[in-house]
Amino acid sequence: MPLTAQFVRNLQRFRLVTFDVTDTLLRLKEPTKQYAETAEQCGITGINKAQLERCFRQQFKLMSRTHQNFGRCTPDMSWQSWWLQVVINTFTCMDASLSKAKLQTVAEQLLVIFRTSACWTHIEGATDFVQHVREAGKCVGIISNFDPSLHQVLSAMGFNDKFDFILNSYDAGVMKPDPAIFQLALQGLNIAPDQALHIGNQLDMDYTGARNSGWSSLLVQPKQPAPASAPEPGDPARHTYASLAEMLLALETQAIAW
Structure with a gap:
């Protein structure tokens, strides 16, 4: 499916988009x-x-x-x-x-x-989401608190050729939300933190960790009941989606205030 103009505009400021893995792109099966x-x-x-x-x-x-x-x-x-x-x-x-x-x-x-x-299954919409980002011409990577077998898991799940780099916390020597792992992802890419977007499922590790490192971020997490008023700037609720499919639809159809 062709990229929408809104999707392209929403990602225009970014040169790098990274994803968490567990419960973001893949889920363990029982x-x-x-x-x-x-x-x-x-x-x-x-x-x-x-x-x-x-x-x-x-x-x-x-x-x-x-x-x-x-x-x-x-x-x-x-x-x-x-x-x-x-x-x-x-x-x-x-x-x-x-x-x-x-x-x-x-x-x-x-x-x-x-x-x-x-032992693993794809999160619904994960493959399409990653492909959309690639088609938008972005550098696409993984930042995950995981051991070095992450490469093997991603390959087994058909993701082996979808990412420009795969950064696991064990090899990095530091775990999210430490800013050092986000800084490490930028090394050698000539990309500034404000040109990077991270997508994950944990508020502290992914959303806050990325933002404290100067990145933008989006959160995949079941939403709490909607507040009576619109979310304030800095409120994670304005960047939180119940699923990757919902997040992708929003990127395709709505202007996102980063």
Whole structure:
């Protein structure tokens, strides 16, 4: 479908448009179910999925706090060993008597599976949105708090040739919302911060992080009830859309006040 004149005008000021990945372009397909199924294939039965879900969330938060950025900030810890430990800790939290050998096998299998299309699905409208931005002649990139397997995941999901660069937090050595990761994305491009737009799904990491770095930003997030009056300048609500499809439609049909 040809680009609308309004879409071109809305993006005219930008030379670079970047996207977050998880829950912006791609979504995990029932990760806890995948954990349980893989464990059962390795001989671990009787799994309480609700308890597994609670343990995963607890252990993921704990590992993220004690070994930040997928282990990047911990000497001698690789991102692979970080994820292996998350899996082992999750199942141990659920049942401390489980065989360590079996848990190691489960963790190693999950490390592979979660880098394939078996565990991911496209967000509706993501492919069209990225293609529209490319057709508008923009440099298109990824800025994501993710480990280095991000390239593999994007390739598995058919996004391997859609981006001019892919920047993950592990390789960058810094995570959103730190301005350093947004600055790093501009290096070598000769693009000023006010010529860059970031699109993501987290208010602090994506929307505020980009704006605090001198960028413009748009937020994909379920909206709260509409306020009685129009959003004030600086209010994220004026740049928040319930879906990528809704955001794309607005860019195609409405003048956006950046």
